Amino acid sequence: MQAALYALSPTDQLEPISVVSATPFYSSYPEVTDFVKSGLHKWAGDARTFEKNGPFIEFITSPNNPDGVVREPVVNGNQGKLIYDLAYYWPQYTAITSPANHDVMLFTISKCTGHAGSRIGWALVKDKEVAKKMTKFIEISTIGVSKEAQLRAAKILEVVSDSCLDPKMENFFEYSQSLMSDRWKRLRQVVMANDFFVLQKYPFQYCLFTKDFCESHPAFAWLICKGGEEEDCQKLLKEHKINTRSGRRFGSDLRNVRISMLSRDEDFNIFLKRLTTIRGPTNEN
Amino acid sequence: MQAALYALSPTDQLEPISVVSATPFYSSYPEVTDFVKSGLHKWAGDARTFEKNGPFIEFITSPNNPDGVVREPVVNGNQGKLIYDLAYYWPQYTAITSPANHDVMLFTISKCTGHAGSRIGWALVKDKEVAKKMTKFIEISTIGVSKEAQLRAAKILEVVSDSCLDPKMENFFEYSQSLMSDRWKRLRQVVMANDFFVLQKYPFQYCLFTKDFCESHPAFAWLICKGGEEEDCQKLLKEHKINTRSGRRFGSDLRNVRISMLSRDEDFNIFLKRLTTIRGPTNEN
Known part of the structure; x- marks a missing residue:
């Protein structure tokens, strides 16, 4: 960069x-x-x-x-x-x-x-x-x-490349896509259910790599609070022990947060569980 | 830095x-x-x-x-x-x-x-x-x-440290010092013999690590041409197929060059051989 x-x-x-x-x-x-x-x-x-x-x-x-x-x-x-x-x-x-x-x-x-x-x-x-x-x-x-890192990265990319070419191996990208797809599906369910957040929408597109139509499964979820412009979404989530990065950090506003979709399974499950409990600051008990 | x-x-x-x-x-x-x-x-x-x-x-x-x-x-x-x-x-x-x-x-x-x-x-x-x-x-x-490089460096330093503490192992610094000492001895012999160059002088000092008096064996030789200020030592050595870095690059003058003392054995031997043949630009055939 x-x-x-x-x-x-x-x-x-x-x-x-x-x-x-x-x-x-x-x-x-x-x-x-x-x-x-x-x-x-x-x-x-x-x-x-x-x-x-x-x-x-x-x-x-x-x-x-x-x-x-x-x-x-x-x-x-x-x-x-x-x-x-x-x-x-x-x-x-x-x-x-x-x-x-x-x-x-x-x-x-x-x-x-x-x-x-x-x-x-x-x-x-x-x-x-x-x-x-x-x-x-x-x-x-x-x-x-660093030469060590270069060598390791070259080997890793070789294995990834092999997995795409050798039908006996599990294709790395298909495997990763299925994991991402599963996480996004579960996140969307929670967001739909709680009716307080909205997620960024993505088009359905034809992928030249998988030779199939597919949705986007970004590495981050861009979550938008339905509240007004004053709504501090990062603060709200923080109160529910969910660490995110405020939209303000990205030149955007407080209603948005970025959430990593790449955490470990256990952490991702805890995140979803906590997100489920949020009903928004206005109608909380 | x-x-x-x-x-x-x-x-x-x-x-x-x-x-x-x-x-x-x-x-x-x-x-x-x-x-x-x-x-x-x-x-x-x-x-x-x-x-x-x-x-x-x-x-x-x-x-x-x-x-x-x-x-x-x-x-x-x-x-x-x-x-x-x-x-x-x-x-x-x-x-x-x-x-x-x-x-x-x-x-x-x-x-x-x-x-x-x-x-x-x-x-x-x-x-x-x-x-x-x-x-x-x-x-x-x-x-x-890079984490790979950190891990490898930590392991290397551990082995070096062990070699200094464990009397059954060959002390890394003593071994390295003997190699450097040998190279410097041979370089000084060549420089003394050809009478056209001078080497930087170093004091004899007591080393708290080796518990002995010792000379410096720097990683670079700082070679000075006896010719006048106009003498381009890098150019002269280049003509004899010896690659050096001119003193000018270090804020100093053309009479000086820096020569690596850390090349491979074979290269170091060739370097000494070539240096031996130099009789200076004025009294060359």
Whole structure:
């Protein structure tokens, strides 16, 4: 992410380039863009309200973190450089509707198989010069990426790939999709029953990978309180011992929260149980 | 390194804090300090000629990279914040003359055991708030450090530590010291014989770890051409197929080069062989 920002930021400008993403955006973007007060780039907030002329960088997270929506760029401007964060573009989360074919695409193993602790990501970049600058960034900032983690990630991805090609093995993505599908089904049942929350809606789409129509099963649930704008959904859930991240952190409002769908089975079951008991702050006993 | 810079840089100043180190300094310091044009810190060059009033950060690499000299801070100023880079403070390279007891100390496994590819370092920091800010930096920049590499590094350090405590095992540092000692002896013989180069001199000191007097055996040889200031030592060695890094990269001059003493045996032998043939540019055939 930082390497891409570094590579796409012009070095001959007096002012840092504006970096935007449409709300709700990944909560780390503002911090990662601004934490060392870089003279190369500066967070400029919601891509939808961005109206400055000149060059800019837009982050497009698709499917989006936090709300799982499949996204396209929103800024109308021909001087935009686009960074596609495809961390969640895997068949267990979303329909693979077309081969990813953008100029700068970021991937990570953390959301593919859950090996977040390996800290291994990769980028596919069309422009050789941009790729070189990204490599340069990694060289300066860390000299390189842990070899142990690289080796383990390569082996893990090999096994995943084999599972998709060898009919005697259980296909990793089909297995993961069935787990996600089951969790989402159970979550939807609880949300339907309590009548106080709404979940983000997703289209039914044809997936080129599974060769079947499928629903989205995002890694996070984007839950919306039916209360007014004043409703602090994170606070409400916190009172019921459910830890979430407030929509405010994603440039959105207090009514929304992001809930991880990737916890352990036991934790997920406790979460559903607690969510079932909520009847909303207004009609609580 | 970046985490320490981040943590020690004031956030309430209009201007970035000056970062200095005495020449010859580690060649990455200027780049690491300035590569994203941070508004927090700015490279200000040689610590010896630094005369600006106000706060500053001084890097003290001890033993120093590139020249192996044991160092102390050089800037006279009470507003200095010191970062001790102790990457080479291990018994195979230098006498351990006192327990390291500075405010901010950086370590790495790469120079201790040679596992540079693991990219594992650690810091010992006295001030809790500084330590917290360093942790925050790591959180924002990478979310964390590869778990695979952490586990492997911990195991390696355990074996090293065991080797020092268990009399049935070969002490890792004594073994490494004997290897370094042998290489330095052979290099000094070649340098003495060819009469065109000089090596940095080191004091003979008592080492609290080996409980014996010993010479320094730095990870790099800092070679000085006897020619005039115009002599380009890197170029000369390059003509003899010896790759070095020019003194200029370390804020020093063309007469100096840094040569790795940590190459594989075979490569080190070829290096000595090639060095033997050099008679200097003026009296070459």
